[in-house]
Amino acid sequence: MRELIIESLSKKYGDVRVLENLNLRYRSGTINGIIGKNGAGKSTLFNCIARNTPYRGKIERKNIESIGMLSANPYMFPRITGYEFIRFCLSAKNRRENRQKMLQLNRLFELPLDKYAENYSTGMLKKLHLLALFLQENDLLLLDEPFNGLDIQSSAYLSEILKQMKHSDSLILVSSHDISHLLRISGTLTTLENGSAYFRTESLSDIEKEFQREAEERVKNLFSIT
């Protein structure tokens, strides 16, 4: 079993405090969803876990040697083919190429792997990053907005792939604004709010209703003032 134990995690950018004394625990065998408003600190949390940025506190990564992270807006070299990018990602992690697995996965994503990345659409680029991450077989996967930009069918494939991966002892954290999608696949759901984090236990319909109610009230009030 792999485990991520976060204790007293705090993160500031200059004087701006983003995460304040977070205590969280995640295990493999389930998908862990993360939600929060824009700017709540989801990407920052992932960057701390991936050691991309300094932080205060302790993050214990039990049985986790390799970490794969999909950024919300990942960079891509323009003059590299999809296939070359995958090979580059595999060699960066010292992994052997499994051509059969690559072709099998790409039957779902349908990427033109022999074409330069500059010819890819936004969703295709995201799928290329995801494909490379899946082939790397990391112990911990941090996916920041993986559904953003994917078409409906690809989102469904991604959900099913993640559901399969949770059985292979990968520890998976997924941040998303697409709450219905996230709740359909997640075993745990964490909300980040005002620097703090807490686990949610309500049902999908209750959480959706809460957001809807708040939106209706605030917009109605706004329009009644103007």
Ligand SMILES: Nc1ncnc2c1ncn2[C@@H]1O[C@H](COP(=O)(O)OP(=O)(O)OP(=O)(O)O)[C@@H](O)[C@H]1O
């Ligand atoms: N490198 C940085 N330097 C300074 N401030 C930053 C930096 N990265 C993020 N921030 C700030 O930290 C806060 C949290 O940002 P973060 O990107 O983690 O939020 P998020 O929850 O991922 O947001 P979104 O849902 O919009 O992607 C924001 O106020 C943002 O402006």
